[in-house]
Amino acid sequence: MLYWLGQAGFVIRVLGRDEPTLVVDPYLSDSLEHKYRGKFFEHVRMMPAPISPAALGEVDAVLCTHQHSDHMDPGTLPDIAATNHHSKFIVPEPELPRALEIGLPRERVVGLAPGRLLRLGPTTTVEAIPSAHETLEVLPGGASRFVGYVIHAGALSIYHSGDCIPYYGLAEVLAARGIDLALLPANGRDAYRSDNGVPGNFTWDEAVELCARAHIPYLIPHHVGMFAFNTVDVACFDLAWAASQGVTVVLPNVRQRVELTVDMRLSA
Numbered sequence: 001m002l003y004w005l006g007q008a009g010f011v012i013r014v015l016g017r018d019e020p021t022l023v024v025d026p027y028l029s030d031s032l033e034h035k036y037r038g039k040f041f042e043h044v045r046m047m048p049a050p051i052s053p054a055a056l057g058e059v060d061a062v063l064c065t066h067q068h069s070d071h072m073d074p075g076t077l078p079d080i081a082a083t084n085h086h087s088k089f090i091v092p093e094p095e096l097p098r099a100l101e102i103g104l105p106r107e108r109v110v111g112l113a114p115g116r117l118l119r120l121g122p123t124t125t126v127e128a129i130p131s132a133h134e135t136l137e138v139l140p141g142g143a144s145r146f147v148g149y150v151i152h153a154g155a156l157s158i159y160h161s162g163d164c165i166p167y168y169g170l171a172e173v174l175a176a177r178g179i180d181l182a183l184l185p186a187n188g189r190d191a192y193r194s195d196n197g198v199p200g201n202f203t204w205d206e207a208v209e210l211c212a213r214a215h216i217p218y219l220i221p222h223h224v225g226m227f228a229f230n231t232v233d234v235a236c237f238d239l240a241w242a243a244s245q246g247v248t249v250v251l252p253n254v255r256q257r258v259e260l261t262v263d264m265r266l267s268a
Contacts, residue, residue, distance in 0.1 A: 065162025
């Protein structure tokens with residue numbers, strides 16, 4: 001079961017005995033509003049946080065795709081750590097220092113590099129895939145500052161790209177992993193944002209095309225509705241065109257539960 005938390009945040013509950021509850025990129029504070037108050041791009045929320053970090057309940061692992069604060073939030077993660085004394089925090093390997101800087105306990109932080117599989121439950125594993133946050137930055141040895149995660153849970157696989165744009169070979173990497181559902185940022189990019197320090201993401205067309213090329217049947221677009229300078233209107237997404245490409249789209253909504261089952265059905 002999945003729940004959208006706004007921006008790139010999701011709760012993923014893997015059903016089954018001893019299977020984990022995962023949280024990806026939760027931004028549940030107003031830390032960016034305080035940080036950028038009075039700046040060129042003020043980060044005032046367009047939507048309230050749907051839940052407090054403490055109210056998330058039992059969380060087994062938090063996955064952060066990169067260190068930007070709407071993905072590795074200093075106003076959210078320490079609160080999750082304080083109310084979940086066993087939870088792990090999985091971050092890109094080069095961002096271990098940042099995770100410690102924001103107050104996460106060292107013994108519970110795991111740096112993950114592409115090529116390594118981490119087991120989180122009896123049938124649940126996670127692996128990192130490099131992401132291109134406008135540019136693809138793979139360090140010597142294969143680590144990357146920006147990653148997505150493929151979560152394998154039994155017979156199902158979910159891909160959360162983090163912030164990413166298309167790059168050569170990504171569709172083939174995903175196709176080889178048999179992804180059932182992609183969680184992709186679809187707020188696009190442009191020179192105006194990039195020139196002012198805001199790297200962009202997939203356009204709507206690119207998100208659908210990636211799913212079609214990688215044979216991913218379901219897509220939830222996200223990274224919308226949070227900051228006025230960095231969003232798009234989801235009403236403009238052409239769901240019929242996506243369906244013609246073999247991609248079924250569920251629009252993000254913090255008030256609904258989305259369930260993906262082993263018979264390849266997505267219900268919301």
